[in-house]
Amino acid sequence: MSSNVASHVPVPLDMLKRVLDTVGIFDVGSTWHRAKRRAAARLLISAFQRGTCSEAALVTILMSQIEMLSPPFPCEDVDRWENEGGGVQPDLAAPETVH
Numbered sequence: 001m002s003s004n005v006a007s008h009v010p011v012p013l014d015m016l017k018r019v020l021d022t023v024g025i026f027d028v029g030s031t032w033h034r035a036k037r038r039a040a041a042r043l044l045i046s047a048f049q050r051g052t053c054s055e056a057a058l059v060t061i062l063m064s065q066i067e068m069l070s071p072p073f074p075c076e077d078v079d080r081w082e083n084e085g086g087g088v089q090p091d092l093a094a095p096e097t098v099h
Helices: 013-023 031-049 055-068 075-083
Strands: none
Touching (some): 013 055
16 A cells, blocks of 8 residues: 655645745736636645655746646636727627628
């Protein structure tokens, strides 16, 4: 019977914060920033539990995955922008006519 001891070792929060700050995922009050920071923290915790324990290695892992953590902007921002007159989402079902 084997057990994964590393999965039970808590991640040092000060190290987690330093890695997030180093990569530029700061603790900002917006919903988008909090969601991105939470997703990045989950990635770091997973890497730490798999045995990656150095800050430099965690920074490298996070930087390589940063673009996949969240969309460039949340859907609710696009909806709000459109509702405020910023643009109209094209109706893909309707054919365009050229005059």
